[in-house]
Amino acid sequence: MSWKLLYEYVYVPYSQNKSACVVESKTGRFYAGVRIENISYPLTIPAVQAACAICLSEGEVPAKIYVDDSDSEQLDYWAKEFELEIIETENPPLDKLEDLFHNSDIESDPLPKLKALLDKAVIPNSDFPVSALLFTKDGYFEGVNVEVSEWTHGICAERVALAKAFAAGKTEFTRMEIHTKKGEISSPCGACRQVISELLPYHELKLHHADGTLSEHLSIDLLPFSFKSSALKK
Structure with missing residues (x-):
């Protein structure tokens, strides 16, 4: 092949x-x-x-x-x-190739899956696990944050989920849900917000916070002045 x-x-x-x-x-x-x-x-x-x-x-x-x-x-x-x-x-x-797309129905309550995913995070440096679920109309992809010895080569849970989706050729997304068990809020970092604003520009983000609360946002609202330029080709 x-x-x-x-x-x-x-x-x-x-x-x-x-x-x-x-x-x-x-x-x-x-x-x-x-x-x-x-x-x-x-x-x-x-x-x-x-x-x-x-x-x-x-x-x-x-x-x-x-x-x-x-x-x-x-x-x-x-x-x-x-x-x-x-x-x-x-x-x-x-x-x-492994099939990493999940078509089981967790639409009603994704939080148990998000909590279970935290155990798969690779976090030798931060000890700060993050999980993400990226949904399409048919199912979802999982993501956790991955850290390595060179900090700049690590990658966030949101981008791991996106990497799985693109490698599978599934890019018609509906929403993303994110969870952490530590910290004040569960929220994409600035880098992930820039990536999300391009690949999921007007999509729903559900943030499951460590204190058990939930907030819902549009991706564009999390980075209202994301970088854009008509001088670059797309």
């Missing part, structure tokens, strides 16, 4: 540079990642970061990575962090 399928799922409206990869865990499970750009360029999620973070969020440890280009962004870091075997290939194992 070629990379063609995953290339259809990338979000690269600014560079047009398509990139994808597949991570194989130590237990032999396979996770895809695709490049997801943002109009605020530094917030772009490289394919390698996406795939490795997805693997870690599922309680697995990356062992091998199949790439379309040995110069893929962040590849050196993640390969060193987990001693990955790098396999550059034109035929990735797409037929073995």
Whole structure:
């Protein structure tokens, strides 16, 4: 199988540079990642970061990575962090990918799922678990925050859920729900707000706070002056 399928799922409206990869865990499970750009360029999620973070969020440890280009962004870091075997290939194992889409019905009360997900957060630095559910009309994707030794290469729960969705080719979202068990409020960080404002621009966000309360917002209201520019291509 070629990379063609995953290339259809990338979000690269600014560079047009398509990139994808597949991570194989130590237990032999396979996770895809695709490049997801943002109009605020530094917030772009490289394919390698996406795939490795997805693997870690599922309680697995990356062992091998199949790439379309040995110069893929962040590849050196993640390969060193987990001693990955790098396999550059034109035929990735797409037929073995894990299905991370959940079509079970938790519409009436997602909070128990959000609470259970907190145990899967990879948080050696902050000890601050966050969970997120990203809904489509048919089901949802799960996300937890993932931290690694290089703090700038960690990724938030909201963006892990988005990375899973894009790698599966499902991008017609309805809402996102977020939960933390610590802190004053459960709320996306500024970086996630910028990403959400582009990928879920007028969508409902439900924030399940640590004190048991719930607040509901439109994504645009959480970052009313998000970066936009007609000078950049999309």
